[in-house]
Amino acid sequence: MRTAPTTTDRAHRGGRGRAAALAALLAAGVAVLGAGGPQGALLPAAAGAPPRQAPQAAPAADPNCDTTRSVPPSTVDGPAVKAIKDKKTLVIGVDQNSYRWGARNPATGGIEGFDIDLAKAIGTALMGDPSKITFKAVPTAERIKFIQDGKVDMIVRTMTITCERMDQVAFSKPYFRTANRLLVPKARGVKTFDEALNGRTACAARSSSAEDELKGNPHGSKLVTVENQLDCLVLMQLGKVDATMTDDGLAAGQAAQDTTITLLDEQVRPGVMGVAMKLGNTDLVARVNQVLADYQASGAWRESYDRWLKPTMHDDADRFRP
Incomplete structure (x- = not known):
């Protein structure tokens, strides 16, 4: 693991609710990095399925909507960038x-991972x-x-x-291809979405694409929503709950943390991830691009990718690079 970054760590450890969730994880024998922080805490900068076809961006209901669209890259500092500086x-x-x-790396106290590198x-x-970066x-x-x-x-x-x-x-250009997948306990012995969801209870993070997908599923499953996707694992x-839906990269991480659950091969809602910023901050979006x-x-x-994600996702980086 890398050493913690140099920015000031003003994080407070989680309250009783998060501590209880962490205790449940530990009791289940799961090694979790990063559980335990409160909402809005300030932080320091700091086996999988066989290869599948690369997910493509899902077709938009609005033909005029292109989820890969963004402003051209630029090195110019406009008003939004200058205000941040x-x-x-x-x-x-x-x-x-x-x-x-x-x-969070429990050995260093720092936050790390693929998104953190970016x-x-x-x-x-x-x-x-x-040292002028603050993570929240x-x-x-x-x-x-x-x-x-x-x-x-x-x-x-x-x-x-x-x-x-x-x-x-406002979004940057995409930086990762993704899709939603289901996690289920191995003991259930299910192989398909139909088997996993039919009359069952499924979990997803609130305001996630997984929540939208489960709301519209035709299987009559009951939906439970939580603040963060890790809470579904608990x-x-x-x-x-009988199943969890989340992005395939996050799902692969959960499967790596707990060997009693398995990741189904089926995919839904293929799409792309991006960096989100405030509408109107066009110059900031251009600099990020x-x-x-x-x-x-x-x-x-x-x-x-090779350092953080390949050990759990197993596929080559080109499968996920936009």
């Missing part, structure tokens, strides 16, 4: 509960100094609100670009 810190909303994407690259390019933990359901309320300057947190979200926040371990282009061209994107 004037306040001397770039606040990036991240996850601290997702294994290998954004999770967030550091963006912050260092914009601010010129990694943001629950899944609060991602858009945190941007709109100005609590963060951007979100780098496994956020799928959708047509509905594009009306609420509920499944406690026998309170430049960083993304440079990050991929330098090989840093692939290096980060």
